[in-house]
Every structure is written in C-alpha cells, then in structure tokens.
Amino acid sequence: MRDRVGIVTALGVLTVLCAIAPLVGEFWSGVLARCVSWMFLAISFSLAYSYANIPSVAQATVFGAGAYAAVWATSLVGGNMILIMTAGAAAGALIALVFGALLLKMSHSGAAIGTIISAVTFSMLGNAAVAYTGGTDGLPMPAQAFHLLGMPFAVGPNIGMLLLGSAVLAALLVAFWLFSGTRTWRVVRAVQQNAMRAQVLGYNAAGYRLAVFAVSGCVAGLGGALYALISRHVAIEVVSLSMSLKSILWAAVGGVTSIYGGPIGVLAVQLASELLLRWTVRVDLIIGLMLIAVALWMPRGVMGLRRPRSSQQSQ
C-alpha cells in the first residue's frame, strides 16, 4: 500500500526548503543542508525500528561510519562525489549487516541494549583511534576539486549542498514509495507484524529483517557522507550515543512508523532548537518538554495525526 499523503508531504517539505534557500542566505542554507543530511539518519531509524523490528540505538554509529568513509574515500579517489557518497552508503550497509547479524540473535530488548553497548564501544574506539578518526578534534575533509557528474561542485554548508542533499533524499523517498507497492514490501510488512506467521508461509523472516536493516544502514551511511561533504569535517561526536538518541527523537516527532515522518521531525526539532537558541540557553529543557508533550498527545508523531487510529499501524 503506497502512502500518497506521506510522499507528497515529504516532497513538499523538501521543495519548500529548496525554494526558500535563496531567500534565507548562506547561514540558514547551511543549517538546512545539515538538517537534510540528518533526515537520512531519522529515516534510517524508522526503517530499523518499524520495519526490521530492531530498536537500534546505534544508528548514529552507522551514520558516522558513512561520514568517515566519505572522508577516507576522498583521500583515495579524489573529489568524485558519486564515489564518495557510494563509499558512505556502502560503509553504512556493511556496518549494519554486521550489527544486524549479531542483533538478530538477541531478543528485542536484548537488541536494544546491544545497540547501546555498540554505540558506546564504537565511540570509545573512535576516540582511541585518533590516527584514523582525529578523535575529538575530528578529521577535515581533504581539499579536493569536487565534482558531480563532471561538473565542478562546491562542498560545504551552502545552497548547492542543500539542493544536492534534497535531490538525493527526494529520489530515495520516491524509490521507497514505488517499492512500497510491491509484493516484496508486503512480505517485509508481514514479517514486521508477525515473523512466525510469515515463516510458516515460507518466508525467511530473519533474512528479510537483516536486509531491511542493511538498507537502513545504507541510508544512514549515505546521510553521513552528505554530512561530511556539508560540514567538511567529521568529529567523533557524530557517532556518539547522544546523536543516536537525537535520531530517535526526530523519528518520534515525525512519526516513527512512517518513513516520511523523519524529514518533518528533523525540521521541527532542529529549527525549534536554532530559533530557541536566540532567546535562551535552556534549549534542551524546552525541547525535552516538547518531546514529552509529543509522547503524551501525539504518540505516533506528526504523520500519525492524519489517519484513524485503527489504520495507523498499517504503513
């Protein structure tokens, strides 16, 4: 079942972002470009949680792996942005495959604990491996002549990267929307709802869950690569547990059961943070209160508001 309202809403949000970019200037374009890269992270959490049934608190680790892979790949392959983004996506998928294979051997709550341990462990390892990660100081994106499809491209927090990130995200969402009408996606939903029932129909439930988790890693890794290109710098805080928790908050605000909720959640939380910062230093407190309100009165997030309660789970 394809969610027309969801895809139109998400594409509408991206279109508005791109349309207002020339009006709001470079600073806000950079903020919005980073937001777009985080949208990949929020979507990856929704995929992992709602469709692979893995409550991953380590999605930022996968996002960070994509970001670091982008920096390392730039050193190796130069400024070819397609290759850099591919490296990020591949690194994310690979890490998720390894994580997923281990997590599927655990119970649901065990997997959640496992991902917390993984997030902390990778953060510590990243801090220790200063030669490769730059530790807390991070690694700068190597100076290269970046190019996209043969055209020179200026990386950094600018309108160009906002447009590129939005275009890639829009393509991803449209691809997902098309895929959500297929028989394979129906099997994914069946496995998500009742893995044992799907198994006795002849489906390899664990295989489907692992594949979806790998895709979620691929999405996070791609977002990480875009983040590295936008920030031109990657520090170990990107893989931190707090970053993973942010991804959960974004997904929760947008609607964790909908892929299309992530972009709305990122914008709502991050823009509110940016605006509140101009008035108060107690941004985290206010955002925390907002999230409690969302948990109490909008448990299915923004995307959950538009459908009757009985059919909300269906997507």
Add this chain to the structure above:
Amino acid sequence: MSFGAFRALNDVSLDVGHGEIRAIIGPNGAGKTTFVNIVSGIFKPTSGRVTLEGRDITTLSPQRRARLGLARTFQITSLFKGMTVSEHLQLAVRDADADGETRRELLEQMGLATFADREVDTLSHGDQRILEMAMAMVLKPKFLLLDEPTAGMSIAETDRMIRLIIERLRGRIGVIIIEHDMNVVTQTSDKVTVLAAGAVAASGLPQDVLRDPHVKEIYLGSAANH
C-alpha cells in the same frame, strides 16, 4: 520435548497418512499446540524425528518446511493488519501472478470473494478464520496442521468450517486438527488421538475413542471442570 525440567511431550509418536484427517484432543496443557509447533518447526524437539513423506525434516526451519508443503494455521488468528483479503492470499502463494486464477477461485469457494478488497481488520472473526484456512490451502500443501480452527466461532461459522474441511481436505491431503469441539472432531476426523499430560492416552476411530471410559475420565472429566 522438554522446557527445562518440564517435559511437555513424552514419547509421542503419530503417523498420519496421505488423505487422512487426524484429530488431536486433550485437556488444556496436554501438549497439543506444543506438538503442532514441533511438527511445523517453531520448536525443536529435544529428541525424536519429524518426517514428511519419508523425508526427515526435524532440523529444517519453518520456512523450509512450508516450502516442502507443510502448512499450518494458528490457534489465535494471525492475520496482517492493514492488508486486504486478496493481499493475504498473494502473500501466501509464492508465484502470485501465475496463480491469480487459483486465488480468485479459492476466494469464491471459501465464500470470501465479496471481501477480496477489504482490509482483514474489518472481517468478522469467522471470516478471519476462514481466510487463515484459505491462506494455508493456497499454498497447495501436502500436509496441513489446523490448530483449533473453530475457536471462537459461532455455530453457523463452525458448520461452515466443518463443510470446508470435509469438502476441501478430506481424502486429499494429510491433516492434523487440534480441536476441543467434539462435534467438529466426529464430523471431520478419520482417527482421533488423545493427549494427556504430554503423552498419548488413546488413539483410534472417533466413535471408539470418544466412548472409551479412560478418555472420558481424562478429557471430558477435565473439560467439565473448566
């Protein structure tokens, strides 16, 4: 089959032939659903073997068993929210396009054709149980496990299920049916096996088994207490 120190099934051996419908009855906690879970691959037995048409399938996963022709339904209706009746059958049959005609025919024969495009959440309990049965049948199984197929059904719905079992399954494939309703057991089954405390207490023709004083004591006596 043991769960820690608790032995759920002890030396239970059943041989169900092609076309035979075997009912398994017994009081709650006798091990009936555990038995079906072992046969369908959800539980791995601590000892013993499961064979399908002579092939040892003891170590195979539930999905491998399903692909070999072993289908089952569940005691608690297990359908997928937000999916239509038609989508459920498409899920069940692996080669969806090739078997479109089969699905349509089956829906008509099962009395579900008018609901084809309705989400399963909107069906009556009886129709949901019939759909579960249709999903198992569209797999074209060699062997079918029915775990309390009439649980929660009205008398009319139960009669409909009995007719389906007799018309669509009897003499065609091997079936194990777990059932508490003796009317269903006597009307559908060729043989009955009684489980009590994880062991076979009696086995034979329905009329003989149900007249057995020992069975009455362990099963009907127990049922009367519930």
